[in-house]
Amino acid sequence: MTQGSVLTRKLVRELWATKGQALAIAAVVAAGVAVFVMSTSILQFLRDTRDTYYDRYRFAHVFAQLRRAPRTLEPQIAAIDGVTMVDTRVVADVTIDVPGLEEPAAARLISIPSGRPPRLNAYHLRRGRQPDPAHGDEVLVSEAFYEANRLQLGDSIAAIINGRYQRLRIVGVALSPEYVFQIRPGALLPDDRRFGVMWMPRQHLEAAFNMEGAFNDVALRLQPGSNYEEVLDRLDLLLKRYGCTGAYGREDQISASFLDDEIQQLRGMAIIAPMIFLGVAAFLLNVILSRRVQTQREIIAALKAFGFGNSTIAMHYLATAVWITAVGAVVGTLAGSRLAVGLAQLYSEFYRFPHFEFHPDLRSIAAASLVSLAAAVGGAGRAVWQAVRLMPAEAMRPPTPARYHRSVVEVLGLSWLFPLPLRMILRHLQRRPLNSLFSVLGIAAAVAVLLMGNFSPDAIHYLLNFQFEVAQRHDVQVVFEPLASHAAIHELKSLPGVQYVEGFRSVPVHIRRGHRKHRTAIMGLGRERRLYRLLNAHERPIRLPPEGLVLSDALAKRLRVSAGERVEVEILDGRPGTYILPVVGVAQEYAGMNAYADIDALHRLLQEDAALTGAWLQVDSLANRQLYQHLKHTPRVGSVAIKKATMEQFKATIAENVLTMQAFNVLFAAIIAIGVIYNTARISLDERARELMTLRVIGFSRWETSAMLLGELAVLTCIAIPVGWAVGYSFCYAMVQGFASEQFRIPLVIHPDSYLQSAAVAATAAIVSGWIVHRRLEQIDLVEVLKIRE
Numbered sequence: 001m002t003q004g005s006v007l008t009r010k011l012v013r014e015l016w017a018t019k020g021q022a023l024a025i026a027a028v029v030a031a032g033v034a035v036f037v038m039s040t041s042i043l044q045f046l047r048d049t050r051d052t053y054y055d056r057y058r059f060a061h062v063f064a065q066l067r068r069a070p071r072t073l074e075p076q077i078a079a080i081d082g083v084t085m086v087d088t089r090v091v092a093d094v095t096i097d098v099p100g101l102e103e104p105a106a107a108r109l110i111s112i113p114s115g116r117p118p119r120l121n122a123y124h125l126r127r128g129r130q131p132d133p134a135h136g137d138e139v140l141v142s143e144a145f146y147e148a149n150r151l152q153l154g155d156s157i158a159a160i161i162n163g164r165y166q167r168l169r170i171v172g173v174a175l176s177p178e179y180v181f182q183i184r185p186g187a188l189l190p191d192d193r194r195f196g197v198m199w200m201p202r203q204h205l206e207a208a209f210n211m212e213g214a215f216n217d218v219a220l221r222l223q224p225g226s227n228y229e230e231v232l233d234r235l236d237l238l239l240k241r242y243g244c245t246g247a248y249g250r251e252d253q254i255s256a257s258f259l260d261d262e263i264q265q266l267r268g269m270a271i272i273a274p275m276i277f278l279g280v281a282a283f284l285l286n287v288i289l290s291r292r293v294q295t296q297r298e299i300i301a302a303l304k305a306f307g308f309g310n311s312t313i314a315m316h317y318l319a320t321a322v323w324i325t326a327v328g329a330v331v332g333t334l335a336g337s338r339l340a341v342g343l344a345q346l347y348s349e350f351y352r353f354p355h356f357e358f359h360p361d362l363r364s365i366a367a368a369s370l371v372s373l374a375a376a377v378g379g380a381g382r383a384v385w386q387a388v389r390l391m392p393a394e395a396m397r398p399p400t401p402a403r404y405h406r407s408v409v410e411v412l413g414l415s416w417l418f419p420l421p422l423r424m425i426l427r428h429l430q431r432r433p434l435n436s437l438f439s440v441l442g443i444a445a446a447v448a449v450l451l452m453g454n455f456s457p458d459a460i461h462y463l464l465n466f467q468f469e470v471a472q473r474h475d476v477q478v479v480f481e482p483l484a485s486h487a488a489i490h491e492l493k494s495l496p497g498v499q500y501v502e503g504f505r506s507v508p509v510h511i512r513r514g515h516r517k518h519r520t521a522i523m524g525l526g527r528e529r530r531l532y533r534l535l536n537a538h539e540r541p542i543r544l545p546p547e548g549l550v551l552s553d554a555l556a557k558r559l560r561v562s563a564g565e566r567v568e569v570e571i572l573d574g575r576p577g578t579y580i581l582p583v584v585g586v587a588q589e590y591a592g593m594n595a596y597a598d599i600d601a602l603h604r605l606l607q608e609d610a611a612l613t614g615a616w617l618q619v620d621s622l623a624n625r626q627l628y629q630h631l632k633h634t635p636r637v638g639s640v641a642i643k644k645a646t647m648e649q650f651k652a653t654i655a656e657n658v659l660t661m662q663a664f665n666v667l668f669a670a671i672i673a674i675g676v677i678y679n680t681a682r683i684s685l686d687e688r689a690r691e692l693m694t695l696r697v698i699g700f701s702r703w704e705t706s707a708m709l710l711g712e713l714a715v716l717t718c719i720a721i722p723v724g725w726a727v728g729y730s731f732c733y734a735m736v737q738g739f740a741s742e743q744f745r746i747p748l749v750i751h752p753d754s755y756l757q758s759a760a761v762a763a764t765a766a767i768v769s770g771w772i773v774h775r776r777l778e779q780i781d782l783v784e785v786l787k788i789r790e
Contacts, residue, residue, distance in 0.1 A: 007308075007316040014292070015323065020772070021682050024675040025284045026328035029375070031671045032277025033332025033368045038339040039270035040364040045344065047263055049353050050180070057122040059177035060087070060219035061228075061250050064235055067243030067573070068214050077218065080234045082226030087120040088215035090205045093185075093481070093639050096168075097158040097632045098149050098193075102625060104632045105194040106184060106639040107145075107159065110217075111202035120219045121178045123199060124354040128153050128172030136204035140172040143352055144182045145196025161208045162481075163635035174199060180351050181258040184641065188467060188591040188744070190350065191646040245508035245572045246519040259351060261744070268738055272731065273668075274368075276449060278375035280442045280672055281328070284679050285321045285379030287435060291683050293317065293386045300387055310388045317387050321380035322373070329372040333365050339664075425711045435680075440720045442676035446669040446765065447724025447758045448731060453665025454754035455732045462749040463590050464651075468643055470539060471589075474502070474531040474616035478631065481638025486610040488636070495630050497623025502531045505599055506613040507606060508572040511551075513559040520555065522569070522595045524602035531616040534587040534596060544598045548584035554745060555593035556586045571606070579605060590745045666761060673765030681713055681773040706777055710770045717766040721759045728758070 015022055053059070071088060078086045090111040098105045112118055114133040123140065131138035141151070151157075156167045176197065184195040206212045218239070222231060228249060235247040250256050293300070303313060337360040344358035429436045480488060492501045505524035510517055525532060525544060534542040534550055542550055549567065551559070561567055561583055569579045587596065603610060619627055631640050695705050729750065736748045 007312065011316060011319055011323070015320065018288070018682075021284075021288060021679050022324045022327075024678050025281055025288070025324050026331065027671045028277055028281045028284065028675040029325050029328025029372055030332035030335060031668045032274045032281065032375075033329050033372050034336035034339060035277065035668070036270060036274035036368045036371065037333055037336025037360070037364050038343060039266050039273070040367065041337070041340040041361040042343050042347070042358070043263060043266040043270055044361050044364060045340075045358055046259075046266065046347065046351075049356065050259060050263075053180070053353055054177050057124065057177045058085070058118075058120045058221060059250070059256075060120045061222045062220040062231060062235065062247055063250075063253055064218050064239055064247040065091070065245050066216055066218075066239050068211065068216055069218075069239060069242035071213050071215055073238070073242075076238060077220070077235065080220075080231055080238075082222050082231050083220050084223050085119055085221040087118055087219045089118075089217045089219070090202060090209060090211045090215060091217040092161070092205070092209055093479075095160045095632060095634075095637050095639055096196075099151075099155060099157070101149060101193060103194060103628050103642045103645050104637075104640040105196070106641070107157075107195070108185075108197050109139075109159075109161070109205055110197065110199050111205040112140075112199045114201050114203065120221055121176055123174040123176045126173045126175055126354070128170070131171055131199070131201055133201045133203065135169075136201070136207075137167060137169050138171045138200065139168045140174040140199040141170050142179055142182055142197040143173050143175055144179075144192040146170070146173045148192035149196075158632070160633070160635055160637065162210070164208070165633065165635075166208075168198065168200070175352050175354055177255075178253070179255050180353065181255040182352065183254060183258070184639075185254060186592070187641065187646070189646050189650040191650070194642065194645060240572075243573050246510060248519060252519075258744075262347075262351075264738070268735070273449070274371065276445050277668075277672065278372060280445055280676060281325070281372075282375045282379030283438045283442055284675060285324065285376060286382055287438070287683055288679060289317055289320060289380050289383030290386065291686065292320075293383050295686070314384045314388050317384050318377065318380050321376040325372050325376035329369055332372075333368060336368070337365075422711065422715075425708065425715055429712065429715065436716065439676060439680045439716050440723060442680075443673055443717055443720035443762055443766075444724035444727050446671075446673035446676070447721055447762050448728035449672060450665055450669035450758040450761055451725060451728030451750065451754055452731050452735070453669070454757060455728075455735070455750055456746075458751045458754055459746045459749050461751075462747050464647060466535075466539070466588075466747070467590060468647060471533050471535055472531070472616075472643070473533070473618070475619045475621075475643055476617040476627070476631075477614060477641040477643070478617065478637055479614040479639045479641075480612060480636055482636075483611040483613060484636060486612065488612060489615060492615055492617060496626035497620040498617050498627065499620060500530060500618040501615050502526055502529060503599070503612040503615045504532070505602055505611060507602065509595070510570040510572060511555070511559065511595060512568040512570070513561045513565075516559050518555060518558055518593060519572070520593050520595055522549065522597050522602060524597050524599035526599050531618055534585075536586070537588045539588070542585050542587055544596065545584050546598055547601055548582040548597070550585040550587050550596040551583055552589040552592065552594045553586050554589065554740070555595060556583070558593060562586070575606070577605075590747055669758070669761050670765050673762050674769055677713055677717065677766050678769040678772065680716065681709065681769055682776070684709060684712060685773055685777060702778060706774045709777065710774065713766050713770055713773075717762055721762055724758065724762065725755055 074086055074088055077083065090109075092109045094107055094109060096105050096107045112123070112131070117123075125140070126143050128140070131140060141157075145151075151170060153170055153172070155170050157170065158165065158167050160166075179197050181190070182192060182195065182197065183190045187195075206214070218235075220231070220235070222228070232247045232249065236244060239247070251260065300313060304310075340360060341358055344356070348356050478492065486503065489501050489503050492498055503526065506521050507524075508519070508521050510519055525534075527544060529541075529544075534544070536542055537553070544550060549569075551561070556562065559567065563583055563585055566580050566582050569581050571577050571579075581597075597605075628642075631637055695708065700708075732750065733748055736746050740746070
């Protein structure tokens with residue numbers, strides 16, 4: 001019989017004898033590999049799909065909106081250094097009446113050239129046909145809007161276009177790289193039922209808005225390596241006199257920004273979660289194999305005496321770790337691939353691509369295999385080194401007996417506070433501080449994983465409540481087109497069910513502080529604000545003084561400015577003027593980077609009469625139907641946003657997904673907790689079997705003996721839970737900082753129930769593991785254990 005076959009039989013017997021421990025470790029590895037394969041596969045797929053889509057359909061690099069400019073300006077724009085392609089359009093937001101939808105909806109109308117595709121931001125015709133230039137009522141609609149409202153080709157939608165009532169007929173369904181993630185400009189939540197994109201022939205849209213020979217939207221494509229900031233500055237300078245609201249790059253385009261943020265989050269998930277799981281697996285492999293080497297000292301000596309080389313013995317013990325990890329990696333790869341398919345289906349509900357057929361990424365699977373193998377080698381390395389350096393003569397002698405010392409409790413003179421069994425447990429844990437430390441960290445990792453999983457729904461719930469219940473108390477937001485006078489407030493108050501109205505004025509600006517600047521809008525608010533409140537970090541209302549600005553906390557952080565300092569404000573609606581204004585306060589917000597001013601002060605700054613951009617309405621829900629019908633047919637209403645309807649659809653969309661993710665978090669946390677606690681208990685049982693049976697001989701009962709072993713698990717778990725809370729909170733803080741974007745910030749809010757749930761899962765895992773080990777302890781043959789030679 002060869003050396004290899006002998007050691008293979010030995011390996012199989014040992015794996016079978018410790019199958020419970022091996023499976024627990026394999027489960028931890030499988031969880032880590034599953035998360036890695038899922039996140040990296042989706043990450044690579046989403047990134048490749050995005051890049052291909054952007055390139056094939058010529059997604060622009062630079063965008064700008066303005067009031068009106070002649071098309072004769074196009075050659076001057078094309079002459080800007082670095083610009084390779086220019087596409088001008090007419091774009092308008094209108095109120096629409098969708099069949100089967102009680103509330104008024106909004107649509108963005110985009111002009112398309114006749115007889116050729118757009119130069120930039122080309123659309124993909126999903127079904128139907130192109131609009132006929134000879135028919136001014138034919139449009140293409142975005143797929144998300146089409147499906148959410150269950151529309152059909154040939155259906156008609158009524159729209160208020162520049163104050164005139166017109167019916168539009170759907171002849172096709174399209175997708176655009178500009179609206180991969182479809183969300184109303186300025187909105188926090190997507191609402192596919194109440195916001196859609198429509199494309200219609202340019203000549204008809206020009207005629208409807210009196211834009212013949214003009215444009216109000218321009219997109220540019222740049223050469224690789226172009227000076228991005230210089231292009232933006234030159235475009236701003238060229239379009240400033242035409243009311244340009246500030247040119248911006250692709251990274252600030254709403255849809256692209258949301259997609260980039262999602263890719264960034266996937267990148268973080270691909271690193272953090274697998275690192276936790278595989279780190280725990282490496283620790284468990286190290287403990288188990290180190291224990292095995294210690295108990296097989298004489299066997300190792302005999303093997304070396306019979307001519308087995310160090311490399312052969314090293315490969316034997318390393319094979320234990322590799323086989324356990326391989327089983328976990330295979331299961332994790334299959335599970336991760338299946339999870340990735342489910343996640344891809346979820347993404348397809350939010351992100352619209354022409355082709356979104358996900359297939360597992362072989363590069364991710366290969367990477368997962370290499371990473372898990374590295375974890376196995378890293379975990380087994382110390383034990384393998386111990387086996388290799390063990391000399392045969394030394395190995396034939398029993399190991400040096402462990403030296404016990406008084407515990408910290410006893411040194412401090414607090415022994416009288418602790419019963420004898422607990423003092424024995426503390427003394428044993430202190431004897432092997434590193435193993436105890438890593439066991440605590442392993443259990444803490446399970447608690448942290450569950451806390452991080454519950455953090456997202458906690459944060460979303462708080463954000464929605466803060467943004468839409470505490471700060472924004474209106475029911476309906478109305479935007480006027482064009483600007484309205486203060487008389488519009490009285491007209492809105494006369495509509496059915498309207499109880500209270502607050503008007504606002506919004507103007508696009510550049511705000512500078514030193515070399516830092518940001519393109520945003522100043523929103524003018526009234527002094528008596530019941531429907532749109534500015535709140536500080538303690539959720540207390542902020543008073544708007546007659547002069548100065550209140551900045552959102554994110555904008556103040558971006559500009560590195562605080563209350564009492566001054567900023568430079570440049571108006572971007574076409575009128576000249578740069579002003580130095582004081583910052584008088586900072587408001588807590590989780591969406592956008594906004595600036596606020598007293599509405600009368602803003603009117604004085606703009607040197608205008610009491611013009612209004614829009615208004616917020618508080619309404620009686622019993623009169624909603626009548627109010628919505630009036631708003632659908634009011635010519636000067638450019639768009640309407642119904643807060644409650646948007647929130648209900650968003651909650652319905654994410655509710656099932658949140659429950660699914662929470663279930664997976666509980667499963668993953670339980671796998672880690674059981675893997676760590678069970679292996680810790682089994683190793684402790686193997687090490688202390690003779691000691692525990694001796695206690696039985698001298699009179700301890702079965703339960704008292706079990707209490708000595710299980711009490712150790714209880715102490716480790718009790719220490720690990722608060723440590724896990726601290727680690728989980730730290731990871732949540734890192735997520736908040738890392739995932740913050742201009743559109744969206746996550747509040748660092750964790751509900752007390754999440755702490756209790758994470759502790760409950762860890763405690764349940766400890767109880768289950770303890771019960772399994774207790775049964776194992778009862779099955780030990782007392783006589784056989786006491787025969788074991790020390």
